Amino acid sequence: MKTMYSLRLLPLAMATALAACAGPATPPxxxxxxxxxxxxxxxxxxxxLPAGWTRLDGGSLPSLSGQTPVLPAKVRSxxxxxxxxxxxxxxxxxxxxxIAVIDALGLGGQVFAAPKNTTTAxxxxxxxxxxxxxxxGVEGVLSLQGSLFLGNSLRRHxxxxxxxxxxxxxxxxxxxxxxxxxxxxxxxxxxxxxxxxEQLAGQVQQQLDEAAAIxxxxxxxxxxIHVSATGAGGAPTVAGADSASARLIALAGGLNIGTEAGVxxxxxxxNEGVVAAAPxxxxxxxxxLALFGxxxxxxxxxxxxxxxxxxxxxxxxxxxxxxxxxxxxxxxVGALALARALxxxxxx
Numbered sequence: 001m002k003t004m005y006s007l008r009l010l011p012l013a014m015a016t017a018l019a020a021c022a023g024p025a026t027p028p029x030x031x032x033x034x035x036x037x038x039x040x041x042x043x044x045x046x047x048x049l050p051a052g053w054t055r056l057d058g059g060s061l062p063s064l065s066g067q068t069p070v071l072p073a074k075v076r077s078x079x080x081x082x083x084x085x086x087x088x089x090x091x092x093x094x095x096x097x098x099i100a101v102i103d104a105l106g107l108g109g110q111v112f113a114a115p116k117n118t119t120t121a122x123x124x125x126x127x128x129x130x131x132x133x134x135x136x137g138v139e140g141v142l143s144l145q146g147s148l149f150l151g152n153s154l155r156r157h158x159x160x161x162x163x164x165x166x167x168x169x170x171x172x173x174x175x176x177x178x179x180x181x182x183x184x185x186x187x188x189x190x191x192x193x194x195x196x197x198e199q200l201a202g203q204v205q206q207q208l209d210e211a212a213a214i215x216x217x218x219x220x221x222x223x224x225i226h227v228s229a230t231g232a233g234g235a236p237t238v239a240g241a242d243s244a245s246a247r248l249i250a251l252a253g254g255l256n257i258g259t260e261a262g263v264x265x266x267x268x269x270x271n272e273g274v275v276a277a278a279p280x281x282x283x284x285x286x287x288x289l290a291l292f293g294x295x296x297x298x299x300x301x302x303x304x305x306x307x308x309x310x311x312x313x314x315x316x317x318x319x320x321x322x323x324x325x326x327x328x329x330x331x332x333v334g335a336l337a338l339a340r341a342l343x344x345x346x347x348x
Contacts, residue, residue, distance in 0.1 A: 053316045072192075249283075
């Protein structure tokens with residue numbers, strides 16, 4: 001086994017080992033129990049976790065029911081266009097972060113088309129699943145006969161939204177690279193529920209502020225690696241500096257290794273880079289763990305994870321996707337769960 005890089009050379013070693021994304025034994029150490037943390041079967045269908053692993057779930061997301069949309073709604077899309085929305089009954093959605101807000105507003109039944117890789121119940125129950133990326137054609141979206149396109153990425157959806165508007169179809173893009181409360185407000189406004197969006201955004205912001213206070217009070221910055229089964233042409237990746245999870249980890253008082261290396265988005269990480277990172281905590285979402293093929297698949301994807309402090313302590317935390325992987329209405333509860341668990345870690 002190669003000698004671990006010194007801490008002084010770690011950022012350079014990691015930066016070399018990380019390739020930017022285009023578009024893994026000793027007896028386990030038991031951590032102090034954190035609120036909302038358990039090793040049980042978790043959500044239906046999620047399956048039991050290996051001994052020592054923790055299911056970290058912040059619980060119920062903020063929601064409002066019985067809201068009456070005020071339509072037409074005039075909003076400004078994040079690509080700069082002014083858009084009037086007069087029908088939200090058949091929403092074509094570009095990402096799960098958007099679906100989570102739609103659900104929180106009680107409109108999950110109006111999700112008409114969702115990405116094929118959706119992890120949300122409303123997305124899976126939608127009449128249509130569709131491949132949304134930079135090359136998605138306007139003809140394919142028009143053929144779905146939705147009443148509103150709600151995209152979540154300026155990179156992937158701006159051109160599509162412009163073409164849809166050019167033929168008279170309303171299209172709003174709420175970019176994923178912005179704080180969760182802002183996204184909640186904008187998505188709600190596009191649905192004619194601006195006032196409800198303000199309430200939800202306020203709740204999310206309060207939760208984020210509480211999580212930040214917990215992280216700051218701990219006085220430590222545990223090293224966290226968020227591993228994903230997707231993001232680099234199908235190869236396993238690590239969350240980089242501009243990912244939603246990186247911002248959540250930092251807010252909760254952790255040090256995200258992808259941020260430390262200065263890498264953006266989700267990036268591939270070599271086995272040597274994993275050892276050099278020396279994470280104290282491994283975080284993975286429920287959907288990604290399933291894509292890995294469970295625990296054995298995770299260790300197979302990154303075998304040197306076992307050699308890290310986190311691997312030696314068997315410290316793997318599994319979180320709901322909506323609470324970690326994207327900024328949305330679940331970011332507050334996810335940040336709180338993560339902050340409490342990080343603060344409860346034994347001293348390194």
